Amino acid sequence: MKQLSVIGLDQKKAEQLGDKLNELLSNYQVFYMNVRGFHWNIKGERFFELHAKFEETYDDLLLKIDEIAERILTLGQRPQHAYSTYIKNSEIEEVKDVHDGRACVANILDSYQTTIRLQREILEISDEAGDEGTNALMSDYIKEQEKTAWMLTSYMGN
Template sequence: MANINIGIEENARIEIAQGLKHLLADSYTLYLQTHNFHWNVTGPQFRELHLMFEEHYTELATAVDDIAERIRTLGVAAPGTYKAFAQLSSIEEVDGVPSANEMIVILTASHEAVVRTCRQALKLAQEAEDESSAALISDRMREHEKTAWMLRAML
């Protein structure tokens, strides 16, 4: 890639991109987890949860693209394999099909994990005065905090 001169030192760009890689991995893993639960939820809350999970994974599909594109903007390759995401993500994969209530508990914890990843990445962006990355991360953090709150309210 050509020389990048956007006012952020190369080392800082690489460090911020690394934080964003973790956020991308968490977001993609959460996308997959949410989609899985959308397909497999059963019980009295089926319709409500099925539709809510669809809203969540649709929003996450846009988010992963935004995060990956920001990583590329910083001049770093974005991870794009399950292997890479598994190594970078703080979200544990779920075996089997949990009950609807367990799905809500698991998704709440996963959204909270993404918030913690956002907080770590946000510090890196703020230290480098990278407002574009900070804004993206802050927006993602706010979305995951709100979603975790809504999920907790269902328990």
């Protein structure tokens, strides 16, 4: 007999998903702080436009951070919560002292590329585990971020 989590998932798969979601959480936390820094430090002719866009972006990232942590808890796992852990476990690197709008947007695009790839990996694991809750969350994030990445790519003229 398989050991099941509180929500009826195989315990080993729930642990695997918790680990992968914690990896995603680390990336989101570093991504969030980078965009916060972009918002505070942006300069140049597109200041007003990008300042507002960066605020919209970090507000969205903060919401997702909370949803990911709560999903980890729902799976019976513990969300990581130390910045030292986030820095260590994140593929997205901390960015310092960036104030050029194009450089900020390019970094955001790179970060979306990372989160979308990780979310697709989680989607495969959650699908195999029969975890519809995580599936729905990742599918929604992917759909939204693919559109945002397209728009930012268009903004960059690519």
